[in-house]
Amino acid sequence: MRAARDWIAPALLVLALLGAWEAWVRIAEVPQYLVPAPSLVATTLWTNLDSLLPSWWFTIRITVGALALAAVGGALIACAFALSRTLERALLPVAIVLQVTPIVAIAPLVLIYLDDTTAALLLCAWIVAFFPVLSNTLAGLRAVEPGLRELFALHRARPWQRLRWLLLPTAVPYFMAGLRIAGGLALIGAVVAEFAAGAAGRETGLASRILEASFRTEIPRMYAALALVSLTGIAIYGLFAAIDRWWISKWSGRGLEGIATAKA
Amino acid sequence: MPTPEILLDLDHVTLRWPNGLSALGPIDAALEAGRLTAIVGPSGCGKSTLLRIVAGLLAPTSGRVAWRGREPMRPAFVFQDPTLMPWASVADNVALPLRLAGRSRRQSHAAVQPWIERVGLSGFERARPHELSGGMRMRASLARALATDPNLLLLDEPFAALDELTRFRLNDELLAWAAGGPTILFVTHSVFEAVYLADRVLVLSARPGRLVADHAIEAPPTRARDWRASADYARQCGELSRRLEAAAEAA
């Protein structure tokens, strides 16, 4: 099976790296408050599951929520921009400013203005995630093949027909590529914003667990929470890559190579 | 014989691209209703551009295109490339113009089915364009144009990518279909095809394309395979060839 072969090499590499790490920590007798062995991280993860699982779930909810809002918001704003150059000229600079300003710098302000911490985290994660969806979808809406444009013009397509049967289908793979980038960014936004918020509020996510552990210098617990963040990122990326591959092969036989990806 | 009805007048039409390149004209010509007019000319002389101007997809830089038909223009265009939507099935692609005209998916699919069969794509209704060969894509594009029941059919080298057998078969199909009366403007690189299909051949010069010959074809009342093999056909092909060669030199 091809899928299995694709998995084996990276899996072996990860195992080898973990093995080397474990061996190094044991042989060099590195103290666990500096670098814990992977096995210790795993057992810490297991024994702290009670506190880590709810936090993980919280972080996932913020990430997925922000991502969903970024998908809808980014695509809608892109459609609006595609319909009106004036709107684009007026609003794109705002979007770019939001994009280029580091979220750690914006997050404290958002947390001041919004009383609800969960809403503030959601907004922060959305701010970092929506831009790649917007810029990719916009590129897709503008990537219509000139011949098809002429065909639609010849048969006097109405604007909504053009949007539904020409612009949107053309933009779909671009939108998907944007979403794949946005997935990782939403997670980063959710974690970073929580760092800025500090461990406040009743419900808190993995960032708060990392902060807590760092105050108490519980390094293995920091690693355990960190491992969950990484796993979440990998899972999101893998999920979108799979959706992308399935959708695009089904859809047009066109590979991803042909599709420009506006990097965040 | 009554003078044929004029369907479309090209009045001193020229086209210059924004980059300053002069692509076409000036051209003066009149298209006669119900006839098949072929356009031949050297590559890059502006044949596709002329077709786009006639279809109203491109405004001429100067001059005028005047539609004189009794009913409004219902153009269909077979572009030089198949221009199919890669995400849609053959049936959806062929049905697109009907759907744009407001017909339902079911109605339009039923309406295009005979055309899909006539171009030899039955069994491929649900295939995506990337699953077709180049020639099959072109035939889908052809079916899409024919299914709209146009009164002006513009064809830009529609058969160039096809094998000769299919090409001959579709030539005959086109003649049979054209006997119904639509006006056809047909760009081709093949002198043989122009003579076989056309009532009249417009020969364009090298870019910027100007009309250098308006060549009438004398054909038997019904053209068929055996005409292709006749001495008369060969003679007319030779004549047109010479005119085309002269046109290529007249820059």
Ligand SMILES: Nc1ncnc2c1ncn2[C@@H]1O[C@H](COP(=O)(O)OP(=O)(O)OP(=O)(O)O)[C@@H](O)[C@H]1O
């Ligand atoms: N969008 C454009 N901008 C500038 N120049 C163009 C454009 N499209 C075509 N041209 C030029 O206009 C000229 C005519 O092009 P056109 O496609 O009409 O030629 P053609 O006669 O159809 O050629 P062929 O037989 O190779 O299809 C060419 O020289 C081409 O370089």
Ligand SMILES: [Mg+2]
């Ligand atoms: Mg051409």
